Amino acid sequence: MSTPQSELNSVAVHTPAHVNKKKNLKKAVSFWLFVGPAFLTFCVIVLIPFFYGMYYAFTDWNGVTGNVKWVGLDNFKYLLTEDKQFKTSFILTVKYTVVAVILTNVVGFALAMLVTQMLKTSNILRTIFFMPNLIGGLLLGFIWQFIFVKGFASIGTLTNIKFFTLPWLGDANTAFWGIVIVSVWQGAGYIMVIYIAALQNVPQDLIEAAKIDGANRLQILKNITIPLIAPAVTVCLFLTISWSFKVFDTNLSLTNGGPFKATEMLALNIYTEAFVNNRYGLGEAKALIFFIVVAAVTTLQVYITKKREVEA
Structure with missing residues (x-):
């Protein structure tokens, strides 16, 4: 018991x-x-x-019927050996990514430096610079299409300035730079916000001490500011690289890949292959290659920049 x-x-x-x-x-x-x-x-x-x-990606499917035929690696062989437009679009996308990433980050950082100064209009400027990011890519492309075709032509007629008389969307080179201008104008405001948050966390006593020791603005920027905002640089590079590789809506609405597919980026090329040419299997093969490349590039970028953060 x-x-x-x-x-x-x-x-x-x-x-x-x-x-x-x-x-x-x-x-x-x-x-x-x-x-x-x-x-x-x-x-x-x-x-x-x-x-x-x-x-x-390993089938020959048109995206509509139920007839799905397994073809193995034939799609990838075709892309790597015969599809010249895929190679052209890939090279163009890489070129665009390099230019857009550099310019978007430089402009975004410059705007962040500007609005973090003791200016009375800093809050208004932040709003103005960020506003383009609120406009959708398709709408933004149509707006800038009107500006390039009608607005610039009118200004060029009045002023005879060569910059405004260029065939902005009618020539391959100027059309490429037109897409770059629109993308940087849209994305720089968002990148600016990230850099602003990083700049506000930089200790002011370090900057004041450097000024007392005789350091100029460039030396302070290079040796103090940029190393301390390295995490923000990592994030901004990652975002801009992924945005630039995947650019689609601006490309579609601004040039639609023209003239004569000279500005057809990879995302637009994949869309055209799958949904316009009705070769869905081939489009998926392109998308799979595209995914592997973007994943590899962004992973490598994060690894390198994170390593530099630790070293800094």
Whole structure:
């Protein structure tokens, strides 16, 4: 026969485990109630279509009928040996990415430096510089198409300035720079906000000490400011690289790849192949190659810049 003391000891031993089990169950239920819907949506919208796309990259499917023919690596062989437009679009996209990433970050950083000065109009300027980012790429492209075709032509007629009389969307070289101008104008404001947050965390006492020691603005920028905002540089480079590689809406609405496909970026080339030419399997093969390249480039960029952060 158990004594009251032994019963109390039994309760003391077994209750914590029972209570912990209930707590863990509540935590698990709460976790899946919050995370479950988002994870399910991510799987349905992103993961499942992604793996389906990988499968269709090895097929000859037109994207409409139910006749899906497995062709193995034939799509990739065709792209690497015969599809000249794919190679042209790929090289053009790389060129555009290099130019757009550099200019967007330089302009964004310059704007951030400007609005973090003690100016009365700094808040207004921040709003003005960020506003282009709020306009969708398609709408922005149509607006700038009107500016390049009608606005610049009118100014050129009145002033005879060569810059405004150029065939901005009618020539391959000027059309390329037209896309760059629009993309930088749209993206620099967003990058500016990230750099502003980083610049505001730079200790002012270090800058004041450097000034007392005789350092000029360029030396302060090079040796103090830029090393301390290295994490922001990593984020901005990652964003601008991914944006530039995936540029589509601005390219579509501004030039539609013209003239004569001279400005057809890779994303637009994939769209045309899959949904205009009705060669969905070939389009998916292009998209898979595109995904691997973008993932490799962005991973390498993050690795290198993160390493420089540690060294700094």
